[in-house]
Amino acid sequence: MDIKPIPTLSEEVNDIRTRTANIVAEHIIPNEKDIYLGGDKSKSLREDIRQEVKKEKLWAPHLPEEYGGMGIGFIAHAYMNEILAWSPLSNRLFGVIAPNSGNQKVLLKYGSEEQKKKWLLPLIEGEMESCFSMTEPDNAGSDPRSIKTTAKKDGDHWVINGHKVMTSNGIRADFAIVMCRTEEEDGSGGVNSRMSQIIVPTDSAGFNIVRSVPIWGHTGGDHVEIKYENVRVPVENTLGARGSGHQAAQDRLGAGRVFHCMNSIGQMWRAFDLMLKRTIEREVHGGKLETKQLIQGFIADSYIDIQTARLMTIHCAEVMEAEGNPRVDISALKVYVPNAMHKVVDRAIQVYGWKGVSSDLPLAGMYQGARTLRLADGPDEVHRVLIAKEILKKYHEGLSWDFGF
Numbered sequence: 001m002d003i004k005p006i007p008t009l010s011e012e013v014n015d016i017r018t019r020t021a022n023i024v025a026e027h028i029i030p031n032e033k034d035i036y037l038g039g040d041k042s043k044s045l046r047e048d049i050r051q052e053v054k055k056e057k058l059w060a061p062h063l064p065e066e067y068g069g070m071g072i073g074f075i076a077h078a079y080m081n082e083i084l085a086w087s088p089l090s091n092r093l094f095g096v097i098a099p100n101s102g103n104q105k106v107l108l109k110y111g112s113e114e115q116k117k118k119w120l121l122p123l124i125e126g127e128m129e130s131c132f133s134m135t136e137p138d139n140a141g142s143d144p145r146s147i148k149t150t151a152k153k154d155g156d157h158w159v160i161n162g163h164k165v166m167t168s169n170g171i172r173a174d175f176a177i178v179m180c181r182t183e184e185e186d187g188s189g190g191v192n193s194r195m196s197q198i199i200v201p202t203d204s205a206g207f208n209i210v211r212s213v214p215i216w217g218h219t220g221g222d223h224v225e226i227k228y229e230n231v232r233v234p235v236e237n238t239l240g241a242r243g244s245g246h247q248a249a250q251d252r253l254g255a256g257r258v259f260h261c262m263n264s265i266g267q268m269w270r271a272f273d274l275m276l277k278r279t280i281e282r283e284v285h286g287g288k289l290e291t292k293q294l295i296q297g298f299i300a301d302s303y304i305d306i307q308t309a310r311l312m313t314i315h316c317a318e319v320m321e322a323e324g325n326p327r328v329d330i331s332a333l334k335v336y337v338p339n340a341m342h343k344v345v346d347r348a349i350q351v352y353g354w355k356g357v358s359s360d361l362p363l364a365g366m367y368q369g370a371r372t373l374r375l376a377d378g379p380d381e382v383h384r385v386l387i388a389k390e391i392l393k394k395y396h397e398g399l400s401w402d403f404g405f
Contacts, residue, residue, distance in 0.1 A: 085266025110240030
């Protein structure tokens with residue numbers, strides 16, 4: 001990993017990138033196999049790396065300093081995420097792992113002081129785990145307004161009934177943040193104001209895990225299917241104002257999409273690096289792979305894909321940092337970046353042959369992740385529709401689209 005200062009970035013951000021890269025390159029990547037094996041050696045390595053991260057003051061970039069985090073801005077975190085993504089182990093070792101990190105951000109913004117003491121602080125300290133329960137098996141994940149899980153008031157309690165799926169980290173979680181419909185009995189209120197997020201302890205009566213959902217053929221994972229059957233929780237577990245659930249979800253998903261894309265770029269960067277090392281070392285049909293025009297095409301196309309995806313994502317992060325309107329840019333990069341990653345990783349796999357699809361390299365996991373990301377946080381098709389609608393709206397207002405904005 002060869003990380004040099006970027007002239008257009010501040011000294012602070014460049015310093016964060018450099019120090020992050022040093023830990024990832026020197027402490028995480030060389031120890032990946034031993035960490036994955038588990039056991040005492042893995043546990044010791046993880047703890048040593050966490051202590052190094054904390055010593056360098058790189059722990060929890062998403063949290064403010066008063067909660068033990070770095071207190072850095074959105075753009076700095078995005079650039080840091082690009083480096084962390086070189087290894088799938090980095091985020092957890094730097095204290096920023098989904099869905100806990102997203103739940104922490106939502107609790108910070110919408111939680112009461114009592115909720116922060118009861119749920120946020122233990123989550124930050126690692127004394128608790130959490131999950132985010134929104135997707136449902138019988139409703140379009142692309143339309144969160146279609147959620148059918150209900151929470152009805154009974155005295156000073158909510159009674160929750162519904163069916164959720166793909167709730168990540170559900171096996172380990174101590175509590176779930178659950179998206180529910182909480183409209184008035186007469187159905188009044190706009191569709192966006194009929195949803196609330198409610199904190200549900202996972203040991204509540206009626207919180208029933210149906211199964212761990214196999215992903216890409218892997219069983220025993222932590223993406224679970226849950227049935228909420230007359231689950232009773234205090235009304236004080238409502239996260240934020242009643243009816244604020246849709247906005248809270250958008251706050252969470254918008255930022256998450258940018259971080260996922262910077263994460264994808266970091267993975268593409270490592271795949272590109274692995275591919276280039278293979279091309280200059282591998283002898284085939286009378287010469288090095290690097291001398292073959294088809295492989296040179298792979299190199300050029302991958303460079304173009306990575307650089308385009310990277311600039312799109314950085315531009316969006318800059319708009320968000322400046323508190324502009326990033327809606328079209330978020331959807332555009334959410335469509336483009338996973339598809340670019342899919343192509344870049346596919347070329348790297350092709351260059352490595354059998355080894356590319358084996359567990360000897362991280363490429364197979366990257367390939368599956370790229371395909372999955374085209375569904376996560378909204379499928380490509382929904383984002384394309386949103387882009388077109390937002391652009392058409394400008395033209396109906398007698399304006400044109402400003403690509404420089």
